[in-house]
Every structure is written in structure tokens, then in C-alpha cells.
Amino acid sequence: MRCMQCDVDLPDSYHVCPLCGEAVSDTPNQLPIEEAPYPDVTQSVEADVPAAYPNKHVLRVIAVLCAVFLLIGQSTLWTLFTPILLGLCALFYFVCALFEKGKLLRSGVCLLSTVAVALVLQVFGLLLRLPMLGISLAAAGCIAVFVLLCLLFPARMRAQLQATFHA
Amino acid sequence: MGKASSALPQDDRKTMLASQPSPLITSRWFPIDNASNLYALARRRRWNRVFRVAAVLDEPIDSDLMQQALTDAAKRFPSLCAKLRDGFFWCYLERTDETPMLKEEDALPFRPMPLTRTNQPNFRVQYYGCRISLEMFHAIADAPGSFQFLASIITRYYELKGAEVADYKAAFNCADSPTALETTDPYFETAVDCKARNPKQLETYYLREPSNKRYARVTHGVMHVSDLKAAAKPYGVTITEYLSAVIIKSYLDRAASPVTKPIRVSIPVNLRRRFDIVSARNFVYMFDIGFDPKGRTDVTFEEICNALKGQLQKKTEKENILAEISANVSAQKNPLSRRVPQPLKRLVLKNNYKKSQLSFTTFLSNYGVLELPDSVAPHVRRAEFVLGDTPYQPLGFACASIGDVLTLSVNANTPDMTMARLVFRFLTAAGVPVYIESNFHE
Incomplete structure (x- = not known):
């Protein structure tokens, strides 16, 4: 996948470019790099800091x-x-x-x-x-x-x- | 412990410390190093200075084997297996015997870390798929020290899988004993007698981004080192200077009105090679390089590169570094400051930290090349280095490379991706193909 606006390669699982928010194109990537995904978390879970002493x-x-x-x-x-x-x-x-x-x-x-x-x-x-x-x-x-x-x-x-x- | 007050010349003392076993094997506590005082005292309950180093392997991680590798490697780094404690005059680090736990990553990076009320060391090792990451509290170690630890964990992991290692390179052999030189305060070992100085807040262009403290948006741009070198070559600058110039140019392009103050990029410099010290603790010093557009809007990229050329090299000459770290060590050794209770020091140092943070526009930390043993390197696809945000700097750039693959990571606690977009678009326009990955995507 590629973003034609930013001219960058993207993983195959991406539908939208994380840089500009535009829809990605089906064009093959220039760099042969494999995706290393992060966990699907968009909201930070409560910090594991103990409550106030x-x-x-x-x-x-x-x-x-x-x-x-x-x-x-x-x-x-x-x-x-x-x-x-x-x-x-x-x-x-x-x-x-x-x-x-x-x-x-x-x-x-x-x-x-x-x-x-x-x-x-x-x-x-x-x-x-x-x-x-x-x-x-x-x-x-x-x-x-x-x-x-x-x-x-x-x-x-x-x-x-x-x-x-x-x- | 590790005071430079010894009568021996510095070189002889280093040799002696390198041949002695670390006293931390038996000691329950040890003083934090000179640079860590700032991170320890500037901390807040829901924010502490944390950074992240990670590596992407060529196969999903076997968690049981990685836990074993972590347990073995942790014994080799006694100065890292420690937790922060508040003393009456200074903070200190208390060794913890508890085995660091490997956890599957299930949250955003840079969650606040429990520092004092925990029996776990002040770092967090997580895995997810092929990625193994280490989030480290800066008072324990710096990025080169953390990469040494991460490299040792990965090397041990492959050793447990049957790989044979002849030359450990950046990794440490877990079968060796830690030396006194690795765990001593390297700033005290290198500093010379001089007068302490008050930090000055420099006039700097500072862009206040709308920030969200519970939001860590990490964007990695993966590229080839050779492409980046080719792009930097016509300007006669190093990769660090080139990336700094790209960041400065992006700030200029972003600014809605002419920029009248200098744009400064703060760059940590690893002092280990310069002072020939192998340390698993903090041993970096922050220098800044900058460009003053003086309100002009027609600044070219070449102009910025010419202004930056050689700035870092000049600032990081050995005499200059020695003067800077000696001044900081002198401030710590000052009989008056030593006897001021820690809560009062905290007030002063928090203010100093704020001053230092507002003295530059952003960070760029370039770790350089992560060198792994020959039998391990082919299994590691890339190395990543991400800086955590600070209350005053919601945006940070950092890069690390392995072989010919460099990862430039941008961390922001703001949903606004303008800066990252401008930087990566500039690079692709300069002929550097970039592959983007983010922890926030659709």
C-alpha cells in the first residue's frame, strides 16, 4: 500500500495514511519491509501507577x-x-x-x-x-x-x- | 562509591575498576548518577522521563524463552535491576531481587511507571508479535545502556535457541560478571575540578502543541541508511545534522508567521567512546544545534545545512564536554547543595528542568548502529528508539539503525501529525523512500 499524497510505503493492513489521513492506494511498496504491528489499542489503559499513598x-x-x-x-x-x-x-x-x-x-x-x-x-x-x-x-x-x-x-x-x- | 576523589590518575583508576567485580552484586543500594538527579527529582506521579528501545525480530517471540533470556540478562546488569527511593538529601537506587517480568504489550507506550512503590525494577519489558521492547526510566540508564541490555536479552534468547556467539559486540555475555566500571557513576569518574554554573534559559522558538497526557502516538519511518547518506552527501553534513536540518525546515514550513527566534534541536551525545568507559548507566550529555531564521520566510534547506555544519562537532570537543559535565558534578559536590534536604532540591531542579526543556524546540536522538553478534544480527529486522514526551515537549524524534535499515521514530502526545508529515514528506521528496508504521491507524 502507498499514500500518494505523502509518497510513503504503508503496511497492507492500512486503509488510511497515518500521516495525512487520506485513503491509501493499492500501488506496490518501494521498500521490501514487513509489518510489525502494535496492539490494537487507541485508548491508554489506566496507568499501572498505584493510587496516591x-x-x-x-x-x-x-x-x-x-x-x-x-x-x-x-x-x-x-x-x-x-x-x-x-x-x-x-x-x-x-x-x-x-x-x-x-x-x-x-x-x-x-x-x-x-x-x-x-x-x-x-x-x-x-x-x-x-x-x-x-x-x-x-x-x-x-x-x-x-x-x-x-x-x-x-x-x-x-x-x-x-x-x-x-x- | 565511584567517587573521583581517588588519588589514582583517571586512566589507572578506570583500568582498576574494569578489572574489579561490581560492588552492586552485594550492595543493597547505590547513589544515582549525576544526570539522573534531574530525572529523579523532576518526576511527577503521572509522568516520568521514560524512553523506549525495541527490536523487531524475524519471527514471533517465544515468551517463555524470552522470559528466561530476560532473567539471565538481568543478572548481568545489576545497576538496571533497581528501583528509585527518596532519601533525605538525595534520591538513591535500591537493588531489587525480584525477577523482571516479561509482559505482552496491551496498552499504549509510555504508560506512567510505578517507581518507588513497586518491587519490580524501574523498567518494563514487553513483547507483541515480533517486537520486543524495553521502556526504561531515564534515572536508571540512558539509551546506549538500554540498547546494551536489549541486545544482551536478544543475544541470550538466540543462545537459548542454540545459536553460537563468538563476538558479542554491543551485547554483554550473560555468563560474565559485571565490572565495577560498568556500574560506577561515569560522570564522577571523568569530571575534573571546576566551578558550578547556573543553567541559562536560551531564547528559543517554542511551539506549544495541544497535548493529551494519555495519548502516545508513535510513528516509525523506516528507510535505508545508504539512501539517507546519499541525500546528505551533497550538503556535506552528517546524518544527524541532515535530520536536524529537515526538522528545522519542517518547523519553518509549519510556522504560520515568520519565525524570529532560533530553532534549536537538542541532541544527546553518547560519551562512552569519547571517554573510553563501558557503562550500563547514564553517560550522555545534551547539546543543541540550531538555526536563526531572523524572521525570514525565504530560508533554503542548503542555508540551514550550512549553518548546522560542524556545530555539533565543535560543541562536542572533548574539552567542552569535560567542562560541561565537570560543572554539573561540581554542583552536586558542593558542600551546601549536598546538605539541602531533597524536597528543597526538588523545587530548584524542577525549575532547572523546565528551563532546560524550554531552551530548545525539539529533541533528536540518534543512537547510531546497533551492533549485534554475527549469528544474531540476521534475525533482527530493525531497531527502534522512541523518546517519551515531557510536560514541556510533546514531540520528540529519535532514530536507530541496524545494518542498512534506519528507523526514525516520532512520538507525539497530540493527534496533530503535521510535523511528522512534513518531515517524512521532505525525506521522500529528497529521494529517500520511507515505509511508515504507526500504533494509531485505520
Whole structure:
């Protein structure tokens, strides 16, 4: 098959030229090339990309709630909400990770990051003279779990830390 | 891993790395290379920089045998069997032990690829009829690295079918062990100390095409290399310069009003031969060649060829390449940039990526000749190379050849085929017979 408008050869199965959209002619091809067809798909199937990471949205909501509690909290009781949420967040990730060893180790790093967030909140709390007892307890809890993971899987945990924090 | 801070001279170090087994055989993770930072950090959830290399065999593919060939070849390329991970300061690649799965192609090319939330490596191997294709995330490898992998899979496939291979050429012998040189960061190995530079956005003619993100229209134009060489010869230009000139001329013919800005074509240059490095990772650098019509409408093709002649050769002199890659490596080595958290780097690099993408009108990537072992080459009818679209460039040209058969592929995420039509019509008018095939046809 040939397209006389574009002057190109086309496979025998084509009725219309893909370049110009004109009907093709029965003229023999100039080049002896065999067709290598693609699957007959014109609409892209849904991408095999997983849906948005649910933890990500949970973490965002929790971060906002933490900030709100910290701002409106005027007593030790109020500040306990922040570590409870941080702890729940870490626990959620940790439980999800129990089914996969690699993810479990990354959850250790997640806990370490939670400690870092807690420390930043501590500094803000000190500057704003807010009671920080709850956050201190949360940070201590996270450190304890992190140390436990390091003791259980020392080599893999070292590699995971190197990978995550390599500069 | 692979830092050029070693006290050894570069040549001695390369020799040493070439004789050592790759540390990736035992390591769980490794840093991504200098060029990959851009692809890793510029990625989006529904878009990542992916390209496709494929080969058309002379018979329908035996999927079981091809799966075995893929499994064997994957062990030979540990740097490819990896998935992207986000670190605190940089992204990194984590090795995956899961066997890459061969699948029958059932969708349009360049579907977004799951990168981090998967146990499969960040590439996709598919077959359909006689075509075997490999879609690769650019942070893992470049086109020459991917062609090496594809050639190794095909060679292994024919070995399993009983072919005897003496000289592997572009393919790797799956029985060999990967060397440290193949898996190290080649940019760090070659770079010299110099100052980092900020990327500049050049003034460029840029045609904003109406694009559809869920639409990948691939058009292959198959032609003979000898015909193309004969067409380029009167102008004294190389095939890459000739095709660039055809693309520029097509843009000029398409423009509704006089073009006042330079039309630039971005061309990736394979640095492996220039720096004598065998790498299965990224080792290309993008250079652009262009023509400024200055608003004229009577520009001839010969004028464009004369303007392009030697541009690429001058830009790709070893000293110039070294200066470019050393500047990028210096930016990565900068103590300040190293300690900036990755999400902040992502903001800067996404902007840099956008700048670089808007600094040229389109891409043209010429892989060159795919050299396969003598016992395998007769079974491969053609090699194909297709560039995926980017959020800023919905159109890309790429070509690869095997023997005397060259395939120029145009990928567009737009139904408008004007550019492809103009390019192929120009070639046929210049005496180059072209056979067209597309994944969208009636």
C-alpha cells in the first residue's frame, strides 16, 4: 500500500495514511519491509501507577493538626494531643510496614524523622513557653523503637540509614 | 562509591575498576548518577522521563524463552535491576531481587511507571508479535545502556535457541560478571575540578502543541541508511545534522508567521567512546544545534545545512564536554547543595528542568548502529528508539539503525501529525523512500 499524497510505503493492513489521513492506494511498496504491528489499542489503559499513598495524606492532616494543637494549647493536657497524633502516625506506618522487611527498616527511619519533628516542636515550644511534656514522651518512645530495630537488624539498619541520609 | 576523589590518575583508576567485580552484586543500594538527579527529582506521579528501545525480530517471540533470556540478562546488569527511593538529601537506587517480568504489550507506550512503590525494577519489558521492547526510566540508564541490555536479552534468547556467539559486540555475555566500571557513576569518574554554573534559559522558538497526557502516538519511518547518506552527501553534513536540518525546515514550513527566534534541536551525545568507559548507566550529555531564521520566510534547506555544519562537532570537543559535565558534578559536590534536604532540591531542579526543556524546540536522538553478534544480527529486522514526551515537549524524534535499515521514530502526545508529515514528506521528496508504521491507524 502507498499514500500518494505523502509518497510513503504503508503496511497492507492500512486503509488510511497515518500521516495525512487520506485513503491509501493499492500501488506496490518501494521498500521490501514487513509489518510489525502494535496492539490494537487507541485508548491508554489506566496507568499501572498505584493510587496516591494514603499515609501521605494522613501525615499531612496530622502535621496541620499538630500545629493547631500547639498554637491553641495552653496546658500540658493540650500538648498531649500533638505527641499522640505523632505517635499514631508513626504506629500506622510501623504496622503497615510489618508485612515487609525493607519497609520495616524504612519505618525505623520514619520514627527517627518523627523524633526530629518532635525536637523542632520542642524548640518552638520553648520559644513560645508552651508545656512540652507530651512531645518529650513521644520523642523518647520513638527513640526506643528505633534503638530496638537497630538491635534486631544492625547491618540492614546501618545500610538503610546510609542510603537515606547519604549526602 | 565511584567517587573521583581517588588519588589514582583517571586512566589507572578506570583500568582498576574494569578489572574489579561490581560492588552492586552485594550492595543493597547505590547513589544515582549525576544526570539522573534531574530525572529523579523532576518526576511527577503521572509522568516520568521514560524512553523506549525495541527490536523487531524475524519471527514471533517465544515468551517463555524470552522470559528466561530476560532473567539471565538481568543478572548481568545489576545497576538496571533497581528501583528509585527518596532519601533525605538525595534520591538513591535500591537493588531489587525480584525477577523482571516479561509482559505482552496491551496498552499504549509510555504508560506512567510505578517507581518507588513497586518491587519490580524501574523498567518494563514487553513483547507483541515480533517486537520486543524495553521502556526504561531515564534515572536508571540512558539509551546506549538500554540498547546494551536489549541486545544482551536478544543475544541470550538466540543462545537459548542454540545459536553460537563468538563476538558479542554491543551485547554483554550473560555468563560474565559485571565490572565495577560498568556500574560506577561515569560522570564522577571523568569530571575534573571546576566551578558550578547556573543553567541559562536560551531564547528559543517554542511551539506549544495541544497535548493529551494519555495519548502516545508513535510513528516509525523506516528507510535505508545508504539512501539517507546519499541525500546528505551533497550538503556535506552528517546524518544527524541532515535530520536536524529537515526538522528545522519542517518547523519553518509549519510556522504560520515568520519565525524570529532560533530553532534549536537538542541532541544527546553518547560519551562512552569519547571517554573510553563501558557503562550500563547514564553517560550522555545534551547539546543543541540550531538555526536563526531572523524572521525570514525565504530560508533554503542548503542555508540551514550550512549553518548546522560542524556545530555539533565543535560543541562536542572533548574539552567542552569535560567542562560541561565537570560543572554539573561540581554542583552536586558542593558542600551546601549536598546538605539541602531533597524536597528543597526538588523545587530548584524542577525549575532547572523546565528551563532546560524550554531552551530548545525539539529533541533528536540518534543512537547510531546497533551492533549485534554475527549469528544474531540476521534475525533482527530493525531497531527502534522512541523518546517519551515531557510536560514541556510533546514531540520528540529519535532514530536507530541496524545494518542498512534506519528507523526514525516520532512520538507525539497530540493527534496533530503535521510535523511528522512534513518531515517524512521532505525525506521522500529528497529521494529517500520511507515505509511508515504507526500504533494509531485505520
